[in-house]
Amino acid sequence: MKQPLSTHLLLILLLTLTLGACKKEKSGAEPDPTLPTPEVTSISPKDPQTGDIVTITGKNFGTAADDVKVSIGSTSITISSVTDREIKFTVPADVASGDLSVVIKGKAAAIKDPDGAKITVKPKPVILPTFTAMNPSSGKTGEVITLTGANFSTQLSENKVFFAAATGGTVVLATVKSATATALTVEVPANAITGGILIEVSGTNAVPAAGFNTTFTFNTETNTGGSDVDYINVISGNLNFKKIGTAANEIGTMWYDKAKNFIYYSDYTLLTQTGNKVYKLDPGGNNPPAVLTADERITNVIRITTDAAGNVYVLRYEDMPNVMSLFKITADGKNVTEIKSKFNTQGRYFLFVNANNEICIRPDFRIKQSGEIVQSGDDLPGLQQNTNGAVFNGSTAYVAYTTDNSGYSNNCVFAKWNLDNGSTTNTSFTLNSLFGAYDAERVKSTMTVGYLRYAVDDNENFYTLIDHSYIAGSLSKTWVLNKTKNGSPAATNLGTFNVKFLTPDIDDHTGSVLIVSDARGNLYIKANQKDILRITQ
Incomplete structure (x- = not known):
């Protein structure tokens, strides 16, 4: 059957377009014959390691990186720089040995290196950590x-140190407290026994030096202390523990009334905010805790103190950042007086009562019974408020502060605060003098208190x-208890004990403690x- 003329014209047009496209594609793949032939005269080094820089020397390379194609075997290489006479690239981790080729604008470079273009990629040597000494070798x-x-x-997290273990397997992980390329400081863990120490760095075991003995001798110190509390382990010293009371909710603050011999505590914390009462507890443990007052205003208490007559004073948390209300409660809990409503503590706050019955918030901040605020005295920078301080004879409070307002351990000192006039004087001891012999890395460094x-x-x-030191997820924490006296910078170690947690301590909150003392030196935590x-010595 005869085809229409229009059909023949359409076929001719399609054929013309197809041939034109093929011709254009072919001409694009061909190198420009007018370009000079690139030449490679040397390659250095020819036996590189992963990460090494290789330099290709020659001519006619141009200066446009997009025009340069470098390969080793079948692997394309990304170049880092190009000039007309030099190309540089870094050997990637996944490349295998092979012949090097260079193509400039589609034109293959002539290899004129007398030693050829073979690239032999050498494996990068494994740098092994070594273990050469320990000091001391017992403890x-x-x-x-x-x-x-x-x-x-x-x-820190890339170094792991294991001690021989007494229970639960053959090794126990220690806390690495500091790390440099040549030294690790570690804390001897609970359950350790005499045996070899193993160091692992990023999954690679450290190799002991020839002739070096990695054995650490664990000293089992004889102690006469003990505990009827199943989660307390007395490690050293003459400390005896006895449980005298249990709160319904987490205890946020404690106070010991030395004149009337009662412990007061609040079951409210800013973190959990689960309780809202103040309790009174017999320190002999003969009676359960009792609610101090039924007054509904006494809630959200974050500080407690007492005066010489046994009256109780509390700070009630009102609002962020530091808005508080101050109340006075008679010892029997029947009468409650609001002294000051919703005042700003301006950041740092304690709670003591001086001989004039003024309520002392800071050395430079007191409140009279009338509610009048008196602002005079010393302003200590870097004042620490993670404890409520300690009061001697109702006239002097001991507080800790950092001399440069940094909060760092190596600048932490203690001061005596005259509660009557707000003046302060430094004591003869510092955090370093008290604990440098037991945890030097912590108290001599810029670690936060x-x-x-x-x-x-x-x-x-x-x-x-x-x-x-704290490790997230820990199931226990070790505490060191020392005793000293102003005028004597040296400290006496009363003992070391370990507290096992009921649940893993994820955020360093579960393991926190509080401590108060009675007149004779019996301690309560x-x-x-x-x-x-109760801790007796």
Whole structure:
């Protein structure tokens, strides 16, 4: 059948377009014959490692990186720079050995290197960490030792140190407190026994130096202390623990009335905000805690103190950032007076009562019984408020502060605060002098002051409690308890004990404690959030 003329014209047009396209594609793939032929005269090095820079020398490379194609075998290489006579690239991690080729604007370079274009990629050598010394090579739970070697990681989390274990397997993970490329400081963990120490850096075991003995000798210190509390382990010293009370909710603050011999506490914390009452507890543990007052205004209490007559004063938290109300409660809980409503503590706050019955919030901030605020006295920078301080004979409070307002341990000192006139004088001891022998890395460094707790008895013996380093998810924490007296910078170690948690401590909150003292030096701590324990020496 005869085809229409229009059909023939359409076929001719399609054929013309197809041939034109093919011709254009072919001409685009061909190198420009007018360009000079690129030449490679040397390649250095020819035996690189991953990450090394290779330099290709020659001519006619041009200066446009997009025109340059470099390959090793079948792997395309990304170049880092190009000039007319030099090309540089970094050897990637996934490239195999092979012949190097260079193409400039589609034109293959002539290889005129007398040694050829073979690239042999050498594996990067594994840098092994080494373990060469430890100091000391013996000790007990909670002490800090230094491990020396080479090629440690400067990132704490990439270094793991294992001690031989007494329970639960063959090793126990220690807390690494500081790390440099040549030294690790670690805390001897609970449950450690005498045995070899293993260091692991980023998954690679450190190799002990020839002739070096990695054995750490664990000292089992004899102690005469003990505990009837199943989660307290007395590691050293003559400390005896007894539970005297348990709160319904987490205890937020505690106070010991030395004149009337009662413990007061609040079951409200800014973090949990679960309780809203103030309780009174017999320190002998003979009676359960009793609610101090039924007055509905006494809620959200975050500080408690007493005066010489046994009246109780409380700070009620009102609002952010530091708005409080101040109340006075008679010892029997029947009469409640609001002294000052919704005032701003201006950041830092304590709560003591001086001989004039003025309520002392800070050295430079007092409130009279009438509610009048008196602002005079010393303003201590860097004042620490993670404890309510410690009062001696109703006239002097001990407080901690950092001399440069940094909050760092190495600048932490203690001051005596005259409650009557607000003046302050530094004591003879510092955090470093109290605990440098037990946790030097922590108290001599720019680590932030952690859980520092202290109390004082009627002989002005000063008791200080500090924790060792925190690891998220821990099931226990070790505490060191020291005693000193103003005028003597040295401290006496009363003992070390370990508190096991009921649940993992995810955010360093579960393991926090509070401490108060009676007139004779019996100590009382909050442990595991709700319990009050008596410590006798």
